[in-house]
Amino acid sequence: MVVNIFGADPFAEANADNAGAGSKEYVHIRVQQRNGRKSLTTVQGLKKEYSKSKILKDLKKEFCCNGTVVDDSELGQVIQLQGDQRKNVSAFLIQAGIVKKDQIKIHGF
Numbered sequence: 001m002v003v004n005i006f007g008a009d010p011f012a013e014a015n016a017d018n019a020g021a022g023s024k025e026y027v028h029i030r031v032q033q034r035n036g037r038k039s040l041t042t043v044q045g046l047k048k049e050y051s052k053s054k055i056l057k058d059l060k061k062e063f064c065c066n067g068t069v070v071d072d073s074e075l076g077q078v079i080q081l082q083g084d085q086r087k088n089v090s091a092f093l094i095q096a097g098i099v100k101k102d103q104i105k106i107h108g109f
Contacts, residue, residue: 027099029086031108043079052077
């Protein structure tokens, strides 16, 4: 039995509805294991209008850790922090009004 003889995509309408959700820009917070118990938290995807150095300064003061802003050719500017600061960073970004909760993706472990 031949179904869909006309070649129309039955899911085209559903995919059109999801196009807006897929284009939403997310802030990705990742943790990377270094050596032993040491880890590194990276924050990527913040809008260009925000000053990464000022955000980093507040993050370092708030969480008592060191960090830096790294320029990446593909990802743009990425904030790196010492230690596993995933939950702290996400709470800080939401509380400061920089991003909404549904715009944050937390990766790792």
